[in-house]
Amino acid sequence: MVKNKSFGSRLFDGINILFFAIVIVACIMPVWHVVCASFSDASWVLNQTGIIWRISGFNVNGYTLVFQNNSIWSGFANTILYVVANTVLGMLFIVMGAYALSRKSFLWANPIMLAISFTMLFSGGMITSYIIVTQTLNMYDSRWAVILPTCMNAFYLIIVRTAMQTVPDSLIESAELDGAGQFTILFKIVLPLIKATLATVILYIIVGNWNSWFNAMIYLRTRSKFPLQLILREILITATDTASTSGNIDSSSVSGELTLYRQLIKYCTIVVSTVPMFVFYPFVQKYFESGVMIGAIKG
Amino acid sequence: MVNAAPTKKVSTRKYTWAHIRKDFRQNKALFVMLIPTIAFFVIFCYMPMGGLLMAFEDYKPNLGILGSKFVGLDNFKDFFTSIYCVRVIRNTIILSLLQICIEFPFTILFALLLNELGSQKYKRTVQTISYMPNFISTVVVAGIIVDFCSSDGAITSIIALFTGSNTNLLSIPGYWRPIYVISDLWQGVGFGSIIYVAALAGIDKSLYEAAEIDGANRFQRIIHITVPGIMGTIMIMLILRIGQMLSVGYEKTILLYNPQVYETADIISSFTYRKGLQEFDYGYSTAVSLFNSVINLVLLVAANAFSRKFTESGLF
Numbered sequence: 001m002v003k004n005k006s007f008g009s010r011l012f013d014g015i016n017i018l019f020f021a022i023v024i025v026a027c028i029m030p031v032w033h034v035v036c037a038s039f040s041d042a043s044w045v046l047n048q049t050g051i052i053w054r055i056s057g058f059n060v061n062g063y064t065l066v067f068q069n070n071s072i073w074s075g076f077a078n079t080i081l082y083v084v085a086n087t088v089l090g091m092l093f094i095v096m097g098a099y100a101l102s103r104k105s106f107l108w109a110n111p112i113m114l115a116i117s118f119t120m121l122f123s124g125g126m127i128t129s130y131i132i133v134t135q136t137l138n139m140y141d142s143r144w145a146v147i148l149p150t151c152m153n154a155f156y157l158i159i160v161r162t163a164m165q166t167v168p169d170s171l172i173e174s175a176e177l178d179g180a181g182q183f184t185i186l187f188k189i190v191l192p193l194i195k196a197t198l199a200t201v202i203l204y205i206i207v208g209n210w211n212s213w214f215n216a217m218i219y220l221r222t223r224s225k226f227p228l229q230l231i232l233r234e235i236l237i238t239a240t241d242t243a244s245t246s247g248n249i250d251s252s253s254v255s256g257e258l259t260l261y262r263q264l265i266k267y268c269t270i271v272v273s274t275v276p277m278f279v280f281y282p283f284v285q286k287y288f289e290s291g292v293m294i295g296a297i298k299g
Numbered sequence: 300m301v302n303a304a305p306t307k308k309v310s311t312r313k314y315t316w317a318h319i320r321k322d323f324r325q326n327k328a329l330f331v332m333l334i335p336t337i338a339f340f341v342i343f344c345y346m347p348m349g350g351l352l353m354a355f356e357d358y359k360p361n362l363g364i365l366g367s368k369f370v371g372l373d374n375f376k377d378f379f380t381s382i383y384c385v386r387v388i389r390n391t392i393i394l395s396l397l398q399i400c401i402e403f404p405f406t407i408l409f410a411l412l413l414n415e416l417g418s419q420k421y422k423r424t425v426q427t428i429s430y431m432p433n434f435i436s437t438v439v440v441a442g443i444i445v446d447f448c449s450s451d452g453a454i455t456s457i458i459a460l461f462t463g464s465n466t467n468l469l470s471i472p473g474y475w476r477p478i479y480v481i482s483d484l485w486q487g488v489g490f491g492s493i494i495y496v497a498a499l500a501g502i503d504k505s506l507y508e509a510a511e512i513d514g515a516n517r518f519q520r521i522i523h524i525t526v527p528g529i530m531g532t533i534m535i536m537l538i539l540r541i542g543q544m545l546s547v548g549y550e551k552t553i554l555l556y557n558p559q560v561y562e563t564a565d566i567i568s569s570f571t572y573r574k575g576l577q578e579f580d581y582g583y584s585t586a587v588s589l590f591n592s593v594i595n596l597v598l599l600v601a602a603n604a605f606s607r608k609f610t611e612s613g614l615f
Contacts (some may be wrong), residue, residue: 006516008516008517008518009516009517012517013415016412017416017421019412020413020416020421020425023409023425023429023489024424024425024428024429026485027428027429027431027432027485027489028428030443030447030485031435033453034443049451049452049453049456050453050456052453092335093335093336093339096332096333096336097332097333097335097336097337099329099332100326100329100332100336101333101336103326103329105322105326106322106329107314107318107322107326108322112337115345116336116340119340119345121596121599121600122348122592122595122596123344123347123348123592124344124346124347124348124350124351125571125585125588125589125591125592126571126572126576126588127350127571127576127581127584127585127588128347128350128353128585128588129343130576131347131350131353131358131360131364131581132342132343132346132347132350133343135360135363136346137342148343149343151339152335152336152339152340154340154344157336181328182329182332183332186332207434210436211434211435211436211437211438213436213437213438213550214550214553229436229438232436232438232439232442233438233441233442233554235442236438236439236441236442236445237438237441237442237445237554237555266442266446270439270442270443274435274439277434277435277436278431278434281431281434285430288430288490289493289497292490292493292494292497293493293497
């Protein structure tokens with residue numbers, strides 16, 4: 001839109017482009033470091049102190065070790081189970097609840113909505129939730145403890161309800177006159193009209209669950225039920241002895257070798273756990289952006 | 300805003316007995332649909348609120364919430380007179396202020412500069428790449444921090460050039476806050492800028508053309524058109540952020556802290572977690588958590604009232 005740019009303006013453009021080049025490098029650098037290290041020679045990686053910019057001695061030994069680790073596989077399987085259960089169950093509950101609460105003819109919609117909205121402002125907190133789940137519901141070390149307490153929240157319910165309120169009343173009323181039941185109206189008429197919002201909410205639920213670890217940490221004890229993030233936490237952060245780092249790797253391995261590979265294994269597990277998200281991300285980026293906007297409109 | 304939509308004629312919604320019966324007959328299916336929702340919010344939101352009674356009890360799991368001994372405000376007294384009280388509140392507020400003073404303006408600046416990029420393709424690339432860290436899990440981010448800050452890590456070796464010491468940065472209290480804030484910046488600035496980028500896209504283009512004709516240079520246009528154009532968004536975001544002053548997320552803290560850095564790292568939520576779920580001092584930690592929730596609620600309601608008054612929009 002500007003024809004004759006002044007020198008100052010050009011200089012600013014130049015600096016701005018440079019600034020974002022630095023931003024890009026800063027965003028990628030840690031990831032690049034991890035990826036390069038994961039394909040490099042274990043002893044070379046161990047001796048590096050700075051940022052790793054290149055692959056040295058390409059090999060996939062680290063990945064071989066990671067994939068031999070049963071905990072990684074069970075972690076993946078559990079995470080997928082939790083993500084699917086959470087999303088399916090949560091979305092089913094959310095669309096049904098949101099639909100009932102979006103109906104103008106429903107006497108109790110507003111009081112119930114008020115009670116639900118209040119949970120966004122005030123909560124019982126971590127400890128009391130823990131006591132309810134473990135003592136009252138007796139779900140300690142049960143997979144349900146990871147699935148149920150997070151399957152819904154007021155925020156998503158409100159977003160879906162708001163989208164449903166934009167569906168014209170006349171559409172629903174004429175379906176009612178034609179004798180359609182409420183479930184038919186919900187699944188055949190309302191849901192297809194708010195697909196974009198549903199996709200956004202589903203994606204947020206999936207990402208949130210894929211990355212969550214805290215509830216699993218406080219509610220689960222049995223290792224075979226741990227989601228991937230909890231296994232990762234052990235490998236990346238809490239591991240103090242080589243045994244727990246290597247998990248189920250062949251016990252005949254000498255400990256020196258394990259120390260050697262420990263660092264490499266860390267990098268490889270980061271890559272393995274994050275790749276699914278990154279593969280998935282570019283395709284759905286626009287939904288996440290629109291999600292921020294929906295969220296912002298609703299506060 | 301939640302209940303802002305004036306959806307129905309109020310006169311038809313009287314809660315008389317006849318009305319309630321008629322509504323129940325007509326909307327049976329809706330009641331069925333609501334069962335999971337109501338069950339969820341009662342069990343996982345309202346029952347824990349009832350559980351806050353524990354804050355006034357010497358809670359023993361085998362006696363239950365209703366059977367444990369009532370001790371009045373003893374748990375609160377214990378907390379407010381302990382050495383931890385000042386420390387965790389101070390750390391929480393300092394971390395929150397750092398986030399407001401550094402992350403908040405940086406996100407806006409990021410969006411403003413992004414808006415000035417001439418090439419749409421470059422802009423798109425920057426956006427795609429800078430959003431990415433937001434999708435990396437906290438555990439992995441914490442793992443990368445542990446690696447970079449370990450005694451032979453990448454950041455430690457850079458810092459060692461100046462200080463000459465190769466100590467693990469996560470064991471030095473002075474480094475905790477910079478590490479926390481910088482990693483937050485890395486993870487959150489790109490994604491956080493989306494809302495401002497959208498606000499910027501909504502500014503009327505003709506304003507820029509008019510200003511240009513009037514002889515305003517580029518920086519004057521930024522100051523007089525762009526910034527005022529997103530001021531409303533900035534104010535709402537700032538007020539809401541202040542409303543969340545004492546609710547700093549605990550995940551990164553719990554993953555990364557250790558007793559050596561409690562002095563600067565321990566915040567209210569991590570302290571609650573440690574006391575309650577690691578040391579099993581349920582009543583005490585519930586009291587701390589209740590104190591925190593109440594302050595949060597007060598701050599949020601105050602911030603919202605403020606926002607309503609000055610920007611004519613708010614959360615509720």
